[in-house]
Amino acid sequence: MNKPLDPDVVREAEDLREAIIRGELDAFVVGRDDGRHVLLLANAYQRYRQLVERMQQGAITLSGDGRVLYANQRFADMLSVALSEIYSVPLDNYVGVADRARLGDFLRTTARNSRLELELRRRDGVAIPVALAHVSFADGYSTLLVTDLRPWQWPSLTMNVLDLMRASLDQLNRSAGLEQEEREALGSLGEQINGLARLIDQMIDVQGRQP
Amino acid sequence: MTPAEQKPPTAGEIWELRLYTAGQTPKSLTALANLRRICEEHLEGKYKIEVVDLMANPRLAKDHQIVAIPTLVRKLPEPLRRVIGDLSDTERALVGLELRRAA
Secondary structure, eight states, rough: OOOOOOOOHHHHHHHHHHHHHTTTOEEEEEGGGGGEEEEEOOHHHHHHHHHHHSSSEEEEEOOOTSSSEOOOHHHHHTSSSOOOOOHHOOOGGBBOOOHHHHHHHHOOOTTTEEEEEEEEEEEEEEEEEEEEEEEETTTTTTEEEEEHHHHHHHHHHHHHHHHHHHHHHHHHHHHHTTOOOOOHHHHHHHHHEEEEEEHHHHHEEEEEEEO | TTBBBOOOOTOOOEEEEEEEEETTHOOOOOOEEEEEHHHHHHHSSSSSEEEEEEEOOOGGGTTTTTEESSSSEEEEESOOOOEESOOOSSHHHHHHSSSSSOO
16 A cells, blocks of 8 residues: 655645746756755856856866867957857867967866966967966866956057157257257157056056956 | 734744755845845744855755755754745745745
């Protein structure tokens, strides 16, 4: 004879059924004992996916053999290719030969937040300096953030140009035979260059404080 | 006490509630917000909420045999009760917590 069902078990089963039908769940717990893990439903990570798709950094997930399983639009934009062309392609293909060994070593490390700077190679030959950062390594998949370093390098490059301009002005100032008016104009130019240099200095300072 | 109500908290009794979540996913956050609202309305000053993130430690699901997230567990007063879902159906949540009789 069948044992009568515990009314609490029946109520909980009905509760679960109702919660599924009403779309009130984010995840299920699967597995037994120490093998338990959380299986997220698609709606649970939709918000994060939108963030990843719209963020200003590239994001990629690589298989154990270094092939791109997932990439966001920003990463495709860095390489100037369509997203569909990136999937399943080894990341190696977008890296210069000189950097491939370093990339291989980096991908073999599983330390969270480890970082590597290298150059991505676009098909037209343009090199894009980037920083790769390990975000996670789970189940044989690595997830990396890819930061385009070019915007970060602009302040330093601009500073170099300003230094050159300042040196040229100094040289002009030292030359004989300049009228007072011309010296004043050179002095004013020098002040403007110094003002620009201070601004760039502040930008570099702010960048340095970024995490 | 209205006829529909049941088991109001007695003086000095503290309800211990544990909400199992999956990080900051939408339904988990909704469940927490709904739980706080329900507690303020029906258990003011007489409850403790503990949030357990199963994304961070899935093994803790074993404690209360959790299979779906979010799930609310009433640890005290006994007997233990589980309410599955984001608690957006207040009536169902109150019945599940035995704060109200089933209609």
